[in-house]
Amino acid sequence: MDAKKPDYFRPALIAGAVAGLLSGLPLIGAGNCICCLWIVGGAAMAVKLLAAGSSTLLTAGDGAMVGALTGITAAVVDAIVSLPLRSFNLGLARRLLDKAVELGGELPSGLDDIINNSGVFSPGWFLLGLFISAAVFAVMGVLGGVIGVSLFAKKALPPAAPPQTPPGPPDAA
Amino acid sequence: MMTALNPRTVRTIWALTFGGAIVWMAMIFLAPWLAARGAAGAARIVYAVFAPVCHQIADRCFVLNGHPLAVCGRCLGIYAGVLAGLVLYPLIRGFSRLALPRARTFVFVTLPLALDGLAGVLGIWRSPIGLRFATGVLWGAILPFYFVPGLADLVRTRRERLAARKLAKSPPAT
Numbered sequence: 001m002d003a004k005k006p007d008y009f010r011p012a013l014i015a016g017a018v019a020g021l022l023s024g025l026p027l028i029g030a031g032n033c034i035c036c037l038w039i040v041g042g043a044a045m046a047v048k049l050l051a052a053g054s055s056t057l058l059t060a061g062d063g064a065m066v067g068a069l070t071g072i073t074a075a076v077v078d079a080i081v082s083l084p085l086r087s088f089n090l091g092l093a094r095r096l097l098d099k100a101v102e103l104g105g106e107l108p109s110g111l112d113d114i115i116n117n118s119g120v121f122s123p124g125w126f127l128l129g130l131f132i133s134a135a136v137f138a139v140m141g142v143l144g145g146v147i148g149v150s151l152f153a154k155k156a157l158p159p160a161a162p163p164q165t166p167p168g169p170p171d172a173a
Numbered sequence: 174m175m176t177a178l179n180p181r182t183v184r185t186i187w188a189l190t191f192g193g194a195i196v197w198m199a200m201i202f203l204a205p206w207l208a209a210r211g212a213a214g215a216a217r218i219v220y221a222v223f224a225p226v227c228h229q230i231a232d233r234c235f236v237l238n239g240h241p242l243a244v245c246g247r248c249l250g251i252y253a254g255v256l257a258g259l260v261l262y263p264l265i266r267g268f269s270r271l272a273l274p275r276a277r278t279f280v281f282v283t284l285p286l287a288l289d290g291l292a293g294v295l296g297i298w299r300s301p302i303g304l305r306f307a308t309g310v311l312w313g314a315i316l317p318f319y320f321v322p323g324l325a326d327l328v329r330t331r332r333e334r335l336a337a338r339k340l341a342k343s344p345p346a347t
Contacts, residue, residue, distance in 0.1 A: 005334065033226070033248075034286075034290050035226070035248065035312070036226055059326050060319075060323040060325075061323065061325075061327035061328070061330040061331075064324055064326065064327040065327055129221070132221075132222055132225065136225055137225070140226075142320060142323055142324065143323075146273065146319040146323030147279065147319050150273040150275075150276060150279065151276050151279070
């Protein structure tokens with residue numbers, strides 16, 4: 001039984017920071033609309049980093065663990081990055097909606113109120129949003145991590161070095 | 174990649190995932206249902222839950238009672254595919270072994286969704302909502318075959334490490 005534990009935190013922090021940054025940026029963050037692309041991709045990247053720095057065979061469980069940590073890190077980074085960009089994102093959303101109305105598109109009722117209310121920062125909503133994002137991103141991260149194991153993990157260990165034979169007793173002669 | 178393990182663990186994880194997927198799917202339909210009944214505040218919270226994972230653009234969503242579902246057609250397809258995959262999981266894999274799908278299978282089911290999504294982003298073509306739903310179902314159906322073994326293996330590994338730690342701490346037998 002191999003009780004050796006790979007170091008999950010470094011790859012999860014690196015990949016989670018990248019995934020969170022991409023998720024928080026305007027327009028680029030929309031990549032998450034395709035089944036959390038940045039989170040699933042980030043978790044798979046974390047597994048690639050883990051596989052590169054680990055001499056042991058990675059299991060699906062290792063992928064799930066590093067993926068979940070990547071998702072949680074990404075949620076925190078995303079929340080931090082999104083905070084200063086909030087007014088920019090709202091302005092962008094408003095311009096897009098105005099354009100859609102100009103082109104004759106019909107908006108769902110209440111969307112205008114939602115955008116107007118989103119401009120008001122509330123710590124409670126921020127924490128609730130962070131909690132929901134962390135939970136959803138952790139699940140998506142598990143998925144990305146296990147997919148990463150199936151794509152990037154080593155399939156077999158390199159052959160072990162032959163055991164060194166202890167030096168024999170000195171010659172009596 | 175095969176590992177023997179306790180089938181009860183896999184069955185429990187499968188059942189919990191199945192329950193979670195049904196709740197998640199129900200919430201997608203709950204949002205427009207609440208909106209149609211005038212519970213705008215509650216509907217807003219449910220829509221907000223899905224905001225981090227879907228653009229929720231109204232004309233790309235299926236509609237219930239005059240209100241869009243909480244996710245777009247493609248995402249709905251993915252979640253419907255996850256449910257279908259979970260139904261098929263015991264029949265295809267069973268609960269007594271852990272195996273991940275082959276990389277080429279993953280590429281095969283991902284390609285339609287990726288090409289359709291990429292073509293839409295690049296403005297090459299705008300696919301009908303039915304096609305988006307179908308490519309989503311295909312991709313979503315493979316996801317439980319990663320998720321369930323991943324979590325089951327995580328539980329197994331943690332149990333093994335815990336047992337190894339206990340063994341190391343226990344006093345040697347005289």
